[in-house]
Amino acid sequence: MSIALTNACDLACSYCYAPKHRAVLNLDSLLGWVDDLDRAGALGVGFGGGEPTLYKHLPEVCTYVAEHTGLAITMTTHGLRWNAALVSRLRGAVNFVRVSVDGTGSTYERLRGRSFERLRKALQEIAGDFRWGINTVVNEDTVGDLDAIASLGEEYGATELLLLPQQPTKTAGGVDQTTLRELENWILGYSGPVTLTTSGDADLGVPIAEVLPREVGLRSYAHIDATGTVRTSSYSRSGISIEQDGVMAALQRLARLEAR
Numbered sequence: 001m002s003i004a005l006t007n008a009c010d011l012a013c014s015y016c017y018a019p020k021h022r023a024v025l026n027l028d029s030l031l032g033w034v035d036d037l038d039r040a041g042a043l044g045v046g047f048g049g050g051e052p053t054l055y056k057h058l059p060e061v062c063t064y065v066a067e068h069t070g071l072a073i074t075m076t077t078h079g080l081r082w083n084a085a086l087v088s089r090l091r092g093a094v095n096f097v098r099v100s101v102d103g104t105g106s107t108y109e110r111l112r113g114r115s116f117e118r119l120r121k122a123l124q125e126i127a128g129d130f131r132w133g134i135n136t137v138v139n140e141d142t143v144g145d146l147d148a149i150a151s152l153g154e155e156y157g158a159t160e161l162l163l164l165p166q167q168p169t170k171t172a173g174g175v176d177q178t179t180l181r182e183l184e185n186w187i188l189g190y191s192g193p194v195t196l197t198t199s200g201d202a203d204l205g206v207p208i209a210e211v212l213p214r215e216v217g218l219r220s221y222a223h224i225d226a227t228g229t230v231r232t233s234s235y236s237r238s239g240i241s242i243e244q245d246g247v248m249a250a251l252q253r254l255a256r257l258e259a260r
């Protein structure tokens, strides 16, 4: 289950698909939902946002999930707020950190509006204590940097490079076909040590291994946004609000809605 803890973010990437209205999850509701998910046999929760490190209860939520459930915790973050203090509060609780890196050097700085050296310092903090991987939104600006991004991952011991062809948003279009073909060629030519992965909705013409092929639809993945609405994905326009009867009941209502 992917969970957007907050819509807040201190960056303003042009291709960001996170909703821009203010929303943040209530701590007690969130802890109830992770208990529900654990009892229902979910494998893990992926915290994101917005930027999850701006959620003030992040360390206590991660500690609670690690101590009271069998759920694995992953987190998707821009990485720039990770420092020794945050690392010490999340160490031992978070199983995998996904850092968004769209381009290196000047490409990164242009797209993210932050210094690349600062990202390197953050990667040093993260890589010392967590298994981690890179998330890259692939578009015509970033596809040429894939070699450098993979090298950066290798340098800091990333185990995964998640390639996300850009989805259309209200302010930016989706990835174009030429860039998609370039991405496919890059994937087929990559022979480095970092495992390449992609999202379920990426339409790539390359062979892809399904990790859990019999887990499909809402059994394989669902998203809770920062207003407490379950959706089939963070891009999906329709969703079901989680009420007093809990997250599993909301998922059942969503499944019925999707089946119509």
Ligand code: SF4
Binding pocket: 009, 010, 011, 012, 013, 015, 016, 017, 018, 049, 050, 051, 078, 100
């Ligand atoms: S860092 Fe992520 S959440 Fe923040 S603006 Fe950029 S894409 Fe959106």
